[in-house]
Each structure stands twice: as C-alpha cells, then as structure tokens.
Amino acid sequence: MRYELYYWTGIQGRGEFVRLALEDAGADYIDVARKRGDSAMMPFLRGKYDGALPFAPPFLKAGKLVIAQTATILAYLGPHLGLVPGGQAAEIYAQQLQQTIADIVVEAHDTHHPISSSQYYEQQRAAAKKRATFFRDERIPKYLDYFESVIERGNGRQALSRHSYVDLSLFQLISGLDYAFPNAMRRMQKRIPRLRALAERIAERPNIAAYLQSPRRIAFNEDGIFRHYPALDPKN
Template identity: 60%
Template sequence: MKARYELYYWPSIQGRGEFVRLAFEEAGVPYVDVSRLPAKKGGGVRAMMKLLEGGGRGLVPFAPPFLKVGDFLLGHTANILLYLGPRLGLVPDDEESRLFAHQLQLSITDFVAEIHDTHHPIASSLYYEDQKAAAKKRASLFRKERLPRFLGYFEQALARNGGAHFIGSALSYVDLSMFQVIEGLRYAFPNAMARAERSTPKLAALAAAVAARPRIAAYLASPRRLPFCEEDVFRHYPELDAKR
C-alpha cells in the first residue's frame, strides 16, 4: 500500500512547507495539505495545532512544517526531506550521497533563516514596522556579505558536480529547494539578485531547468502554488533592496 502523506503548515503562505510541496509535486506522489482543507474535512489550523499539542507517535515537532505518515510525526524541513528523498526517488541510493544532500539542505536552511532575518532582525514577534531601522542595516550587510557568500558556495557545489545537479546525475530534492530559494530571492531582492546572478550562472540555469520540468511547471501554474507575499519568509520591501 502507498503511504498517505499528510503535510501540515500554515495555510495562507508558501513558507518552509513549500520545500516539501515541491518534492511531492515533482515526484507525482499524492499528498494532503491538511491545513488548507476545510475544518469539516478534518483540516484547518486547528487540526495542525492539535497535533502540536501532543498527538501522534514520536517526538512532538517544535513547529510546522511537519509530516504525518500513519500516526508517525516528523518535523523540520531538512529532516522531512531526508526521510522523503529515497522514498520519492529524489536522492541517490548510496549513503554518502544522501548525507551530502542532507548537508546541502541544512546549509539551505541556514540561508533561509538569514533571508528571513533581513526583515525581522530583532524578533519574529514584532511587526516589520517596529524594526525597520534594524532591518535596513541587516539587509545591507546581507546583500553585501552573506548573499554573495551563500550563492558563491552553492555555485561552487554545482560546479564540482558537473554543473547540472547538486547530487549525482539526476534531479534531487536539493535542486528543488535551491529553485525555491532563487525564486524567493528574486522576489525579495530583485536588484541585489540581478547583480548577484551575473556571478552565478549555474544557479540561474538550474532554477530555469527546474521551472521547466513538466510537473513543476504544472504546479507553478496551478492555484496550489500560492504567490509570494509580505506575510512570508521571502518579503519584498523596496527599502531593503538598494539599487546599487
């Protein structure tokens, strides 16, 4: 019997749950985005919070996204993808490749956290408007220092593997995740990314190749793919994206 995968994440944004959705969509494997279901069908935020309060087998996840398979709960994006990768055919079979994929995914997790902190450098509990001065300073340093450093690292990782994929000779969940990061950065920092991508042609080519894959293209054109917005991880505030 095929596993029935249930994904739990906030229903109105892409967020960190999008990295998991992209893996399911590329693999063509059915999954249920539970929080987007109506409450009368067992969905909604209430169903997610009930599990976070202690339902299911194993450790209770700290926060969404988390995956439910039967009564087994698994949290953290990178950890979920480590579990799903071999089951969805999105990572090679050998242990070294799987560990390297996980290592890269953890680096992507670090990158996403730093991207988020450009608009919430003081506290996630505060509104952006309450920390605009700190955000402007943080974003400036991010554009000048951290953005090129992270992109440079991933560009080199692609080059070391031949330039088309991060792991082996076929698409992996790391490629899908990097596509999401590039798309998010293009939304949040269009000026900075226009400059940065001149030095990272392999990353740009990877993002284009992922977007053109039939299942991903169909997903991106569907209502299941929510738009980027200013309630999400990737946010566009013009004052944080200097033209020079």
C-alpha cells in the same frame, strides 16, 4: 502511501520546500491545513498525539510517523520518492546541502525581523535596514557562490550526480531571493550561471510547471519568509 503535510495556510514558507518535492515526484499527499484550516495542526503541536512532538510546522505524517523540520522531512522523503542518489555518502551530502539552504533561509527571514519575530517589520525598520545591507552585500554572495561551486563540482547541472530534492530547494531559494531582493540578485546574475540554469530547468519539469500554474502554488507575499520591502533592496 498518502502523505499528510501540515503547514500554515496563506504562505509558502518552509513548507514549500517539502511541497515541491511531493509535487515533483507526483506523490499522493494532502495539504491538511489548506483543507481543514490551521487549527488542524494544533493537536499535534499540543502533544495530543502519540509519538514525536513537532516544535512547529512544517511536519509530515507518513503512516504512523510524524516528522518535523524541513531538512529532516526531505531526508526521509528523498529515498522514498527517488529524489536522492543511492548510497550513504550521497544521502548525507544532500542533508548537508539542505541544512545550508535552511541557514540562508533563516538569514533572509531575519532581514525583515532582525530583533524579534513577535514584532512587526514596521517596529524594527532601522535594524532591518542594517541587517539587510549586510545580507545583500555579504551573505547572499557567500551562499550563492558556494552553491554555484557545488553544482560545478557535481556534474555541472545539478547539486548531486542526478536530480534531487536539493535541486528543487535551490530553485525555491533562488525564486524567493528574486522576489525579496530583485536588485541584489540582478547584481549577482553573472556570478551564478549554473544556479540560474538549474532554476530554469526545474521550472520546466512537467510536474513543477503544472504546479507553478496551479492555485496550489501560493504567490510570494509579505507574510512569508521571503518578503519584498523596497527599503531593504535599493537599486544602488
């Protein structure tokens, strides 16, 4: 099957979690908006196609199916791409972990847009500074300690009993936090050795390594979810 991924051009965003799974599995897919522009998504978002109505990208077209929400897309792709261990318990646990990753991604986004997504960061700097302090000092440690324990309880190397889409998403999470909060992440270094090792192994997987060196991997930037503003990540 040839999959069609729909996501905004110019940013990694939430679409990157899906993209990493497709790339790692060597799936046949087209990144539609990058080929045809963001306007290619509008007929779906405006309900001009039959079937499921996505609220926002990312969404995936797989045959006649239109699937939205990152965690739901990955729950669908996991069994089809061999990116989740077999059995209901493993599939449900993978979904649980992916939803928890989605939670911290939202919180990371809200550090630079704590009041409204419709306002620029520059219009809410004071609130962003307060929100980022809480995120750096409390939420990053809470989430990453949890994921470190997940890997320890698994097989010590991966989130589940074998390689899965959750591992790919943890790689993206660590990469994004390293970009947005390098100082905070340096302070976390000794607490997350298993997460660090996992991220390094994912980056070395042949398909992922090739993808990261390709023009398909858009660099992190200040239009995406993970943004680096020095005022939100002081050295001390």
